Amino acid sequence: MTALTQPRASVIVRGSIDEAARVGAALIAALVRERPDAVLGLATGSSPLPLYRALRGVDLARARGFALDEYAGIDHAHPESYHSVIRRDVVEPLGMDPGRVRVPDSAGADAYDDAIAAAGGVDLQILGIGANGHIGFNEPGSGLDTRTRVVALTERTRQDNRRFFGGDVDLVPTHAVTQGLATILSARSILLIAAGRAKADAVAAAIEGPVTSECPASSLQRHPAVTYLLDAEAASGLRGA
């Protein structure tokens, strides 16, 4: 990948992530007011939780959703499967229709991009970022042309996620199915939310570093409509901060 300047990124920094999340929730509320059946790309993990909390009370009954990723080889009924997490953290508290929300499955990876396209594409993709710069589970080395596929998780990501599995890294799946970078970049708009010092280097590399497959989030510099929602700590590595 070669460097390009970022066309229209908007970097929103607030003292707390809850304040930043409220800005994001207002953008989503405006989208669904205009298009009640808007297609949302849904991230899991800790980062988007303040955004999902800030969305309570917004009418998402007709909105559609496509989750970003899912562990491979995990029972959908496992409490930490992203099927369970999306139902628990997003669909139920936000009153979404479970029939309108899809989560990928390793067996159906190839058909996932087609399903997104058949829905008219994602209007707004919500993202977190890994400490190693991953988005979705596109780990360093992922190409810009990647589509939904099964990938191996890095040791760093498995260590970062062991907190969801009782602290035991051996219980963290070794593989996942993830939307690819090309899938993510095909969304019409993107909201990336990040909080805390542990994300500062990845955020700085994503926004101000070169576009390189070593930092998959730097590929967002190629997208025309990305909004970063950051707390002061996550923004602390930015030269412009």
Ligand code: F6R
């Ligand atoms: C989750 C996902 C991941 C996370 C990232 C950050 O669906 O795709 O890219 O966004 O690993 O995780 P948290 O937010 O738990 O720090």
